[in-house]
Structure formats: structure tokens, C-alpha cells
Amino acid sequence: MKKKLVVLTGAGISAESGIKTFRDSDGLWEGHNVNDVATPEGWHKNPALVLDFYNQRRKQLKEVQPNLGHQILAELENEFEVYIITQNVDDLHERAGSTNVLHLHGELLKVRSSTNPNYILDWREDLNFGDLDENKNQLRPHIVWFGEEVPALDEAITITQSADYFTVIGTSLQVYPAAGLIDFTPRETPIFYIDPKPIKIPNLRNPLDVIPEVASEGMKTLKKKLIGLI
Template sequence: MPKKLVILSGAGISAESGINTFRDENGLWEGHDIMEVASPRGWENNPKLVLDFYNKRRRQLLEVTPNNAHIAIARIENEFDVTIVTQNVDDLHERSGSRTVIHLHGELLKARSSFDEDLIYDWKEDINIGDFCEHNSQLRPHIVWFGEAVPMMQPAIEKVSEADILMVVGTSMQVYPAASLVHYKKVETPIYFIDPKPNISKSEIPNLEIIADKATIGVPHAISMLSRI
């Protein structure tokens, strides 16, 4: 029976495909205050601004492709039982061939009803004011905004707690609640932390292996190490 490998991925892995990272050092996202475009209040105050913002992100996503890190992760499914838990809202893992992906923060290529959060649609076009669900309620991006519940958190916790191997790539694990996931692993479970500027030490987490490289280099390196486990 193949070992269970859980991969926690974040913005860094998609950045190498050309996806702009979540925010810059000034707390802005593409020149916008985060709360203007990623909070229920921002949506209530200016839904057109929010829709325009995510429409641009969606168009950008459709122009980029998976990189070597995404592809390497997909290929290792031949040897391991792989689950990806991602903070990213793009579909680059799926496009590279990964089959089990848990999206903690929603999915950019989906829209959902403002009336019924369980009413979700596949959506690759712009979402415009006047695009309604079947209940005549405005559609919104299927994104988990600040202040909203993270419904996929519990399934992610369960997967991490069952993991035989854990890999963290493209995320500094500073954004909660996602950052807490590493603490649900079994003590004996090895964890491979891939980041060009790691902000974590081996004294903080048991069985930690740090690979100080960007995702496209660090992921294949980590995978080569897995063959020796």
C-alpha cells in the first residue's frame, strides 16, 4: 500500500508560473487594500470593484501554465497516495494532473451564489453585476475572504493527521488557520520544508528537513529524497 504524502502548497509555487503573489510588503494586493477586495465588507461596499479585481486575476490565470514543481508533484502520484492542500485559488495543480486537491481558500474558476454558499458554478468568464444564480441573487467569486469560515479546514486537518510524509512548498506558513496544519501531523512524520528564505528552524518542528530553494528546484530535490524513505 503506497505511503500517504500530503503536500501543503502556497503562493510561491504559482509565482514561478507568473501568478502574482497575494500581497506585497505594504499590505496591498495589486494596489488595493486587502480588505477592499477580500472581505465581506469590501463586497458589500463595492461589489463592482471586487468583481473587476477577480476578473483580472481569472484572466491572468487562464494565460499561464503549470511549472516543473506542479508537474513533479503530479508525477509522484505513481508512487505515493498524494493529497494536495493548497492555499492557492488557481487550478495549476489540477492542470498538471494532480487528482486530489483541497482548496482552503476557494477556487478562482468557480462562482457561487450570494444567497446560498453551497450553490457553486464552474466559471471561466468574467463575473459581472447582474449575473444571477437560480435564486436571482448576485454571483460572487468562490473565494474565502477574511472573516469568513474556511470550510475545507477540517478535511485538511484529517489528511495531515494521517500523513506518512508531509511536504510544505511555496508558503511561509504564516497565514492562519492554514499555518496551524503542520501541528496536526504525527510526531514521527517527516516534513520537507521548501522555501528560498526559510523562516523556520529544525528546533521548532520534529523531523523537519529544510530545502532552501525555490519550488521548481526544491520540489524535484525533495522527491528524490523520498525514494530513500
């Protein structure tokens, strides 16, 4: 029976594919203040800006490809039961071949009703004013904005609680509640932490192996370590 490998991924793994993250530098996301494009207040204040912003992100996503970090995670399904919990809204994990991917913060290639969070559609083109749900309400990006609840959190906790190995890749561990998932790992579960600038994880009960590398190089190292544990 395969061991269960649970992986929490953040912006760092997608950055190597060319997708920018606002937390790396000046607090801007592709030149925009996150309060303007990633909050309910921003949506109510200037929905046209928000729609255009995510339309541009959707176009950008079509121009990038999964990198080696994504590919190695997909390959690990040959040896492990792999579950990816990602803070990223792109589909690069899926395109690399990973089959169990839970998106905590929504997905760029989906939209939802602005009034019914359970009305979700696949959407690969621009989203415009006048694109409505079945009850004539405007559709919005299927993104969990700052200040909104994280619907997938309970499922993520359940997955984490059964991990044989837990890995953190390319996330600052500053965004909650996602960063708190690490606290739900079983006490003896080894944790592998891949980040070129790792932070100190406070009050950690688990064995910790820090791999201070970018995602693609770190995944090469991790794969060797994990295969050695089988």
C-alpha cells in the same frame, strides 16, 4: 501499498508561473489593498471593484502555465498517494495532473451564491452584476475572504492526520488556520519545508528537513529524498 504524501502549498509555487502574491512585498495584491478586494467588507463597500478584480485574475490565469514544481508533484503520484492542500485559488495543480487537490481558500474558476455558500458553479468567464443564483441572488467569487470561515479546514485536518510524509511548499506559514495544519501531523511524520526564505517553525515535534530553494528547484531535491525513502 503506497505511502501517503500530504503537501501544503502556498503562493510561492504559483509565483514561478507568473501569479503574484501580496505577501512578498508591499501588502498589495496586483496593486489593490487586500481589504478592498478580499474581505466581506470590501464586497459590500464596492462590489463592482471586487467583481472586476477577480475577472482580471481569471483572465490572467488563462495566460499562465503550471511550472516544474506543479509537474513534479503530479509525477509523485506514481510512487505515493499524494494529497495536495493548497492555499492557492488557481487551478495549476489540476492542470499539471494532480488528482487529489483540496482548495482551502476557494477557486477562481468557480462562483457561488452571495446568500447560499453551498450553491457553487463552475465559471470560466467574467462574473457580472445580474449573474444570479436560482433564487435571484447575485453570484460572488468562490473565494474565502479574510474574516470568513474556511469550510474545507476539517477535511484538511483529517488528511494531515494520516500523513506518512508532510511537505510545505511556498507558504509563509503566517496565514491561519492553514499554517496550523502542521500541528496535526503524526508525531513521527517527517516534514519537508521548501522555501527560499524559510522561517523558524516554533514548537515542532517532528523531524524537519529544510530545503531553502524556490519551489521548482526544491521539488527536484524533494523528489530525490522521497524516492530514497521508499
